[in-house]
Amino acid sequence: MIEARRLTKRYGEKTAVDGLDFVVRPGTVTGFLGPNGAGKSTTMRMIVGLDAPTSGSVTVNGRPYAHHRAPLQEVGALLEAKSVHPGRSAYQHLRALALTHGIPGRRVEEVIGLAGLEGVAKKRAGAFSLGMGQRLGIAAALLGDPRTVMLDEPVNGLDPEGVLWIRTLLKGLADEGRTVFVSSHLMSEMALVADHLIVVGRGRLLADTTVADLVREAGGDTVKVVTQDPARLREVLAGPGVDVTGRIGSQELQVTGLSAREIGLKAAEHGIALFELSARGVSLEEAFMDLTRDAVEYHGSTTAMDALGRPA
Numbered sequence: 001m002i003e004a005r006r007l008t009k010r011y012g013e014k015t016a017v018d019g020l021d022f023v024v025r026p027g028t029v030t031g032f033l034g035p036n037g038a039g040k041s042t043t044m045r046m047i048v049g050l051d052a053p054t055s056g057s058v059t060v061n062g063r064p065y066a067h068h069r070a071p072l073q074e075v076g077a078l079l080e081a082k083s084v085h086p087g088r089s090a091y092q093h094l095r096a097l098a099l100t101h102g103i104p105g106r107r108v109e110e111v112i113g114l115a116g117l118e119g120v121a122k123k124r125a126g127a128f129s130l131g132m133g134q135r136l137g138i139a140a141a142l143l144g145d146p147r148t149v150m151l152d153e154p155v156n157g158l159d160p161e162g163v164l165w166i167r168t169l170l171k172g173l174a175d176e177g178r179t180v181f182v183s184s185h186l187m188s189e190m191a192l193v194a195d196h197l198i199v200v201g202r203g204r205l206l207a208d209t210t211v212a213d214l215v216r217e218a219g220g221d222t223v224k225v226v227t228q229d230p231a232r233l234r235e236v237l238a239g240p241g242v243d244v245t246g247r248i249g250s251q252e253l254q255v256t257g258l259s260a261r262e263i264g265l266k267a268a269e270h271g272i273a274l275f276e277l278s279a280r281g282v283s284l285e286e287a288f289m290d291l292t293r294d295a296v297e298y299h300g301s302t303t304a305m306d307a308l309g310r311p312a
């Protein structure tokens with residue numbers, strides 16, 4: 001469990017993290033989303049004590065990170081900054097970490113297997129590809145068999161097989177009852193792996209929600225219907241929780257609160273001809289862009305990719 005209370009970090013004039021309140025719970029994968037510069041890495045650094053909050057607090061498994069006697073057994077973290085000696089092999093790196101943290105040597109073999117590093121464990125880490133480096137970072141994060149796992153952009157540099165591996169690994173860790181907190185820019189990836197989402201923009205909390213709710217709030221459950229008789233169809237569909245909108249004189253209606261199937265069945269029951277019936281699927285990507293539109297730090301052009309917050 002990770003708990004942030006009014007967590008704030010200022011660097012001079014710049015407020016990187018601005019009064020964040022959130023709880024990351026065990027047993028699920030929680031995605032940490034936000035455009036570039038939103039404060040994700042700063043928040044993660046504060047979680048593991050690499051940066052001190054200007055005000056507010058953050059605890060892991062009930063205590064500030066530094067107050068844990070065996071922190072690697074509490075929280076395993078993969079942060080962007082790499083701290084692997086390039087001349088050391090993956091095996092030596094993990095072995096040194098294990099020795100200095102009272103972790104049994106056999107765990108090193110286990111995490112090498114878990115991370116799929118068997119074939120390269122004896123090679124110099126300095127010669128690793130980005131993907132192999134990520135796998136080594138994840139192996140190190142899991143070394144202490146921690147209750148809480150926190151990964152900053154773990155799919156960075158991974159090939160499709162690696163992305164699938166991460167997805168399965170994260171879900172597996174959550175199913176074992178661990179707290180799994182993962183940042184990513186890849187919304188489509190988050191939609192597949194995360195159940196819960198914490199979205200930040202300019203250091204502030206924008207949403208603390210489920211993937212399903214975020215998509216729903218962005219209009220993901222709207223169904224477009226084109227019919228010969230919009231007035232009658234409106235009457236037929238009316239009911240609690242159902243909202244039907246459409247321009248006067250137009251045959252097109254937008255319906256929320258009913259599925260395409262339910263609308264089709266009701267129309268058939270009343271003999272109303274439909275010309276078109278389609279659920280307007282909103283992807284997590286669209287929902288995210290809706291939510292963070294005003295919080296993007298670096299504005300480039302207005303193309304969809306740039307709206308994700310990449311510097312122009």
Ligand SMILES: Nc1ncnc2c1ncn2[C@@H]1O[C@H](COP(=O)(O)OP(=O)(O)OP(=O)(O)O)[C@@H](O)[C@H]1O
Nearest residue numbers: 011014015016034035036037038039040041042043
């Ligand atoms: N050491 C620092 N000194 C000054 N400003 C900093 C420092 N670290 C971060 N910042 C600023 O704080 C803000 C938040 O940065 P942070 O790296 O936490 O964002 P992020 O959400 O992780 O971004 P990205 O997705 O690009 O990694 C940015 O405006 C950044 O420039």
